[in-house]
Amino acid sequence: MLEQLKxxxxxANLDLPxxxxxxxxxxxxxxxxxxxxxxxxxxxxVDYETMRENDMVVVDLDGNIVEGKLNPSSDTDTxxxxxxxxxxxxxxxxxxxxxxxxxxxxxxxxxxxGTTHADTFYGSVPCARFLTEEEIDRGYxxxxxxxxxxxxxxxDLDILAVPGILxxxxxxxxxxxxxxxxxxxxxxxxxxxxxxxxARGLNHFAEELxxxxxxxxxxxxxxxxxxxxxx
Amino acid sequence: MLEQLKxxxxxANLDLPxxxxxxxxxxxxxxxxxxxxxxxxxxxxVDYETMRENDMVVVDLDGNIVEGKLNPSSDTDTxxxxxxxxxxxxxxxxxxxxxxxxxxxxxxxxxxxGTTHADTFYGSVPCARFLTEEEIDRGYxxxxxxxxxxxxxxxDLDILAVPGILxxxxxxxxxxxxxxxxxxxxxxxxxxxxxxxxARGLNHFAEELxxxxxxxxxxxxxxxxxxxxxx
Amino acid sequence: MLEQLKxxxxxANLDLPxxxxxxxxxxxxxxxxxxxxxxxxxxxxVDYETMRENDMVVVDLDGNIVEGKLNPSSDTDTxxxxxxxxxxxxxxxxxxxxxxxxxxxxxxxxxxxGTTHADTFYGSVPCARFLTEEEIDRGYxxxxxxxxxxxxxxxDLDILAVPGILxxxxxxxxxxxxxxxxxxxxxxxxxxxxxxxxARGLNHFAEELxxxxxxxxxxxxxxxxxxxxxx
Amino acid sequence: MLEQLKxxxxxANLDLPxxxxxxxxxxxxxxxxxxxxxxxxxxxxVDYETMRENDMVVVDLDGNIVEGKLNPSSDTDTxxxxxxxxxxxxxxxxxxxxxxxxxxxxxxxxxxxGTTHADTFYGSVPCARFLTEEEIDRGYxxxxxxxxxxxxxxxDLDILAVPGILxxxxxxxxxxxxxxxxxxxxxxxxxxxxxxxxARGLNHFAEELxxxxxxxxxxxxxxxxxxxxxx
Numbered sequence: 001m002l003e004q005l006k007x008x009x010x011x012a013n014l015d016l017p018x019x020x021x022x023x024x025x026x027x028x029x030x031x032x033x034x035x036x037x038x039x040x041x042x043x044x045x046v047d048y049e050t051m052r053e054n055d056m057v058v059v060d061l062d063g064n065i066v067e068g069k070l071n072p073s074s075d076t077d078t079x080x081x082x083x084x085x086x087x088x089x090x091x092x093x094x095x096x097x098x099x100x101x102x103x104x105x106x107x108x109x110x111x112x113x114g115t116t117h118a119d120t121f122y123g124s125v126p127c128a129r130f131l132t133e134e135e136i137d138r139g140y141x142x143x144x145x146x147x148x149x150x151x152x153x154x155x156d157l158d159i160l161a162v163p164g165i166l167x168x169x170x171x172x173x174x175x176x177x178x179x180x181x182x183x184x185x186x187x188x189x190x191x192x193x194x195x196x197x198x199a200r201g202l203n204h205f206a207e208e209l210x211x212x213x214x215x216x217x218x219x220x221x222x223x224x225x226x227x228x229x230x231x
Numbered sequence: 232m233l234e235q236l237k238x239x240x241x242x243a244n245l246d247l248p249x250x251x252x253x254x255x256x257x258x259x260x261x262x263x264x265x266x267x268x269x270x271x272x273x274x275x276x277v278d279y280e281t282m283r284e285n286d287m288v289v290v291d292l293d294g295n296i297v298e299g300k301l302n303p304s305s306d307t308d309t310x311x312x313x314x315x316x317x318x319x320x321x322x323x324x325x326x327x328x329x330x331x332x333x334x335x336x337x338x339x340x341x342x343x344x345g346t347t348h349a350d351t352f353y354g355s356v357p358c359a360r361f362l363t364e365e366e367i368d369r370g371y372x373x374x375x376x377x378x379x380x381x382x383x384x385x386x387d388l389d390i391l392a393v394p395g396i397l398x399x400x401x402x403x404x405x406x407x408x409x410x411x412x413x414x415x416x417x418x419x420x421x422x423x424x425x426x427x428x429x430a431r432g433l434n435h436f437a438e439e440l441x442x443x444x445x446x447x448x449x450x451x452x453x454x455x456x457x458x459x460x461x462x
Numbered sequence: 463m464l465e466q467l468k469x470x471x472x473x474a475n476l477d478l479p480x481x482x483x484x485x486x487x488x489x490x491x492x493x494x495x496x497x498x499x500x501x502x503x504x505x506x507x508v509d510y511e512t513m514r515e516n517d518m519v520v521v522d523l524d525g526n527i528v529e530g531k532l533n534p535s536s537d538t539d540t541x542x543x544x545x546x547x548x549x550x551x552x553x554x555x556x557x558x559x560x561x562x563x564x565x566x567x568x569x570x571x572x573x574x575x576g577t578t579h580a581d582t583f584y585g586s587v588p589c590a591r592f593l594t595e596e597e598i599d600r601g602y603x604x605x606x607x608x609x610x611x612x613x614x615x616x617x618d619l620d621i622l623a624v625p626g627i628l629x630x631x632x633x634x635x636x637x638x639x640x641x642x643x644x645x646x647x648x649x650x651x652x653x654x655x656x657x658x659x660x661a662r663g664l665n666h667f668a669e670e671l672x673x674x675x676x677x678x679x680x681x682x683x684x685x686x687x688x689x690x691x692x693x
Numbered sequence: 694m695l696e697q698l699k700x701x702x703x704x705a706n707l708d709l710p711x712x713x714x715x716x717x718x719x720x721x722x723x724x725x726x727x728x729x730x731x732x733x734x735x736x737x738x739v740d741y742e743t744m745r746e747n748d749m750v751v752v753d754l755d756g757n758i759v760e761g762k763l764n765p766s767s768d769t770d771t772x773x774x775x776x777x778x779x780x781x782x783x784x785x786x787x788x789x790x791x792x793x794x795x796x797x798x799x800x801x802x803x804x805x806x807g808t809t810h811a812d813t814f815y816g817s818v819p820c821a822r823f824l825t826e827e828e829i830d831r832g833y834x835x836x837x838x839x840x841x842x843x844x845x846x847x848x849d850l851d852i853l854a855v856p857g858i859l860x861x862x863x864x865x866x867x868x869x870x871x872x873x874x875x876x877x878x879x880x881x882x883x884x885x886x887x888x889x890x891x892a893r894g895l896n897h898f899a900e901e902l903x904x905x906x907x908x909x910x911x912x913x914x915x916x917x918x919x920x921x922x923x924x
Contacts, residue, residue: 019485023250023418026347045460074451074459096347098426105345105430106437114567115632116488116558133443140447169440170346187485195560197433199567202659206568209631212595216602220536228536229507254712254880257809276922305913305921327809329888336807336892337899364905371909400902401808428895481716576798577863578719578789649716657791661798664890668799671862674826678833682767690767691738 001067002040002058005033009040009091010053012179016095017048019187024048027095028073031179032083034090037061039083043070074141081145082175086159091179093186096171099193100186103127104166110193111208113200117192118209118217120185122161126151130168148173161218164189232298233271233289236264240271240322241284243410247326248279250418255279258326259304262410263314265321268292270314274301305372312376313406317390322410324417330424331403331417334358338399341424342439344431348423349440349448351416353392357382361399379404392449395420463529464502464520467495471502471553472515474641478557479510481649486510489557490535493641494545496552499523501545505532536603543607544637548621553641555648561655562634562648565589569630572655573670575662579654580671580679582647584623587654588613592630610635623680626651694760695733695751698726702733702784703746705872709788710741712880717741720788721766724872725776727783730754732776736763767834774838775868779852784872786879792886793865793879796820800861803886804901806893810885811902811910813878815854818885819844823861841866854911857882 012029016022025048030041040056057068063080065072073079079092103110110125112118128151135143148165151157163185164174174185199206221228243260247253256279261272271287288299294311296303304310310323334341341356343349359382366374379396382388394416395405405416430437452459474491478484487510492503502518519530525542527534535541541554565572572587574580590613597605610627613619625647626636636647661668683690705722709715718741723734733749750761756773758765766772772785796803803818805811821844828836841858844850856878857867867878892899914921 023422024415043461071458071461096345098422099429101345101347102426102429102433105426106434108434113631114558114563116563130441130444136443136447140451169344169444184486191485191560195564195567197429198561198564198659201432201663202564203568203570210592212598213592213631216598220602227533230505230533254884255877274923302920302923327807327884329884330891332807332809333888333891333895336888337896339896361903361906367905367909371913400806400906428891432894575862576789576794578794646717653716653791657795657798660792660795660890663894664795665799665801672823674829675823675862678829682833689764692736692764 002033002036002038005031005040006053006056006058008179009042009056010051012091012093012183013042013051014048015180015183016093016186019183021095021097021183021186021190022048027093027097028075028079029091029093029179029183030073030076030079031091031182032089034087038066039079041072041076041079043068044073046070075144077139077141078145078148078173081142082148082173085145085149086175088160089163089175090177091182092173092175093179093182094171094173095186095190097186097190099197100166100172100190101170102197103193104171105169107168110166110189110196112214113196113206113208114192115209115213115217116188116195118214119221120188121164121192122158122214122218122222124208125162125164125166125172125189126155126157127166127168161222233264233267233269236262236271237284237287237289239410240273240287241282243322243324243414244273244282245279246411246414247324247417250414252326252328252414252417252421253279258324258328259306259310260322260324260410260414261304261307261310262322262413263320265318269297270310272303272307272310274299275304277301306375308370308372309376309379309404312373313379313404316376316380317406319391320394320406321408322413323404323406324410324413325402325404326417326421327402328417328421330428331397331421332401333428334424335397335402336400341397341420341427343445344427344437344439345423346440346444346448347419347426349445350452351419352395352423353389353445353449353453356393356395356397356403356420357386357388358397358399392453464495464498464500467493467502468515468518468520470641471504471518472513474553474555474645475504475513476510477642477645478555478648481645483557483559483645483648483652484510489555489559490537490541491553491555491641491645492535492538492541493553493644494551496549500528501541503534503538503541505530506535508532537606539601539603540607540610540635543604544610544635547607547611548637550622551625551637552639553644554635554637555641555644556633556635557648557652558633559648559652561659562628562652563632564659565655566628566633567631572628572651572658574676575658575668575670576654577671577675577679578650578657580676581683582650583626583654584620584676584680584684587624587626587628587634587651588617588619589628589630623684695726695729695731698724698733699746699749699751701872702735702749703744705784705786705876706735706744707741708873708876709786709879712876714788714790714876714879714883715741720786720790721768721772722784722786722872722876723766723769723772724784724875725782727780731759732772734765734769734772736761737766739763768837770832770834771838771841771866774835775841775866778838778842779868781853782856782868783870784875785866785868786872786875787864787866788879788883789864790879790883792890793859793883794863795890796886797859797864798862803859803882803889805907806889806899806901807885808902808906808910809881809888811907812914813881814857814885815851815907815911815915817901818855818857818859818865818882819848819850820859820861854915 032039057072263270494501519534725732750765
């Protein structure tokens with residue numbers, strides 16, 4: 001069942017430690033098959049070194065296990081909320097990667113200060129608010145998804161143009177057209193979180209990238225007239 | 232004698248350089264067999280690259296060698312004090328890991344600023360005071376153990392809910408149900424020491440995690456109703 | 463066609479991830495054959511892990527493809543401008559390496575604060591200005607090359623004595639007698655960007671290297687009476 | 694000729710990149726045979742990846758080549774000065790390792806702020822002054838050795854109790870009883886340079902280690918009654 005998707009999700013999960021984004025089991029990646037409305041996600045708390053392709057769990061959009069012997073990631077409900085609301089996304093990644101987590105703990109948006117940022121994120125990556133006591137009691141993981149949506153709605157952001165968010169005091173969620181690009185966006189976010197932190201420390205007056213440079217870099221890779229790469 | 236425990240302690244010691252927590256011989260891990268009251272610990276000053284499973288030393292709770300041709304870690308008496316006082320712990324790790332050591336040298340408790348912290352430590356990780364001249368003369372390693380106990384008693388902390396401490400000017404000790412989890416707690420402590428340092432540097436007003444988030448994350452992994460992982 | 467040069471450019475491109483200067487496809491190296499006036503450059507957006515020697519693209523000094531099935535790097539026109547203007551350079555490298563990018567985002571020149579710097583760069587590495595709206599519209603990559611030339615002209619710098627520059631908000635370009643030395647200069651620039659940042663942070667009054675030390679180190683490696691190495 | 698010493702020096706040189714202390718050819722290690730008064734040193738500017746045991750150069754205490762087809766390290770005269778003056782040292786290492794170099798560029802002594810430091814260095818590691826114009830003209834490498842001696846004499850330091858120094862604007866020299874321990878002392882110096890920098894940044898009031906802890910740690914490893922390790 002969904003063997004190709006399991007393979008992709010498995011490989012994308014292995015990319016997390018390979019790219020230095022997770023230690024132990026602190027991360028998870030999923031991808032959805034829009035035809036069946038089912039998504040594949042990493043099992044909860046399973047070691048990356050012993051995990052096999054076959055351990056991937058298939059769940060429906062309510063988070064119910066459809067296939068798999070293991071419990072899915074404890075963050076499964078957050079993934080489900082995002083897949084339900086944003087039909088244009090195909091893969092989601094969550095990590096506690098060091099530098100993105102630092103901005104999440106600082107409770108700050110990551111501003112677009114360089115072209116590495118502009119190549120992937122069309123503007124600041126927002127930091128979502130803490131959940132309230134009521135929201136935690138109602139369902140921590142589901143409400144985490146809802147707060148992500150709330151943040152994008154309030155700021156009127158395009159979910160594909162800004163494919164990531166920080167959860168205050170927690171860490172990043174990123175997404176993309178598939179599992180692989182979701183992970184790639186996590187790598188970019190962690191890297192720009194690092195360069196921005198030190199650039200501001202080096203020059204407290206360092207400013208955001210001028211709009212014209214942001215436009216140029218984002219659009220040469222993502223716009224209609226994109227000319228980066230082989231397509 | 233205690234062959235399975237030796238294997239576990241040996242592997243846990245090898246995890247220290249693998250996880251980037253030690254250089255050369257700057258660390259040691261032990262684990263106890265509560266039935267016999269004996270514990271297994273790394274030999275002193277032996278290179279991780281040439282160390283064999285059989286080099287592990289078996290000692291009793293007074294720190295006397297019961298089996299083994301090599302001297303046990305020079306920190307053996309600190310381990311013995313902790314095993315005697317806290318019958319609920321099964322493994323102990325000591326390192327000079329970079330970021331935890333930085334907080335130890337700064338003489339500061341590591342506050343709970345993120346969920347990576349809350350997943351493992353239920354509140355701040357304390358920094359113990361320096362030993363006095365008298366304590367050093369009486370027995371440096373034994374008194375180091377006593378100062379750890381003093382710190383947990385004075386602050387009324389649960390040894391399992393906060394499985395680690397910093398020694399001022401020195402570095403971390405962590406513990407757990409076995410050798411492996413003691414090392415894992417060292418990895419977490421080093422990582423949160425790093426993220427907290429830079430989060431505070433990035434935003435001097437960055438606050439500790441709200442109590443409700445700390446509770447949620449700690450309890451979804453450790454409470455009676457824990458639902459993280461496969462158990 | 464230019465098989466030896468393709469080999470060198472391919473190897474130099476692989477050195478970028480090996481030296482920790484790039485993630486994914488965020489970098490490119492080229493080298494020129496002055497006899498034919500053609501240069502070899504990395505294809506655009508191709509993964510370092512699957513890229514083969516044969517994927518290298520041969521282009522002329524106007525940036526037109528002469529041989530190769532893939533699109534050349536999107537930065538090809540910047541390379542072309544530099545090769546046309548500076549006939550003494552044989553290889554060019556561009557990366558988003560972490561520490562050089564931090565200075566680029568801070569919009570600051572990298573001062574010569576140590577002998578690691580002086581061994582390669584004879585004075586500060588300049589940071590070029592942002593391009594204007596008009597320049598971006600006229601041709602982003604070509605005008606990026608022109609701004610590099612403008613910076614060196616205005617400051618009256620020797621292109622071989624200072625073999626690198628930062629682009630504000632973007633990252634470094636470096637060059638040298640061939641592809642390999644261009645990459646080596648990227649490694650040096652990233653390292654001194656890191657040490658200078660922390661040296662200034664540690665001692666806000668830390669000064670630039672005295673002129674006599676800068677002279678000594680640069681000239682013992684590069685002057686007429688150089689005595690470093692085996693030549 | 695001195696085959697065993699060549700082997701040791703070769704291995705110790707390879708340890709430099711392995712321990713992350715050097716990139717390319719930015720470092721050199723030597724060791725002396727006191728009977729013959731000859732020392733073995735890395736050749737100048739030779740790549741660590743292609744270097745062979747047989748490339749090591751044998752020189753006398755005036756820095757003249759006694760055996761070897763390659764030029765010895767350009768820093769050979771500095772090594773010679775130290776071997777001539779300090780008959781108790783057997784090996785010397787020089788690197789541009791990141792964190793020690795940062796302190797060298799900041800022009801500051803590295804204070805003893807933790808037990809990792811105290812286990813190896815009995816007090817602050819000094820930073821030597823810049824050379825004067827006259828000294829550079831007279832002989833840069835020889836005078837570098839003389840300034841190291843001057844620093845230890847003026848401060849009345851024991852060369853074995855403080856086995857390392859920083860050269861202002863340059864980087865560290867360390868030494869020991871042989872090539873291996875010289876490299877080990879470089880590793881320690883780089884690590885404490887890192888932890889001290891961030892400890893002071895985290896807590897501007899962080900103090901040096903109390904004398905009683907410095908004594909205890911240094912002496913349990915190096916004093917007459919040392920009890921660390923297997924000897």
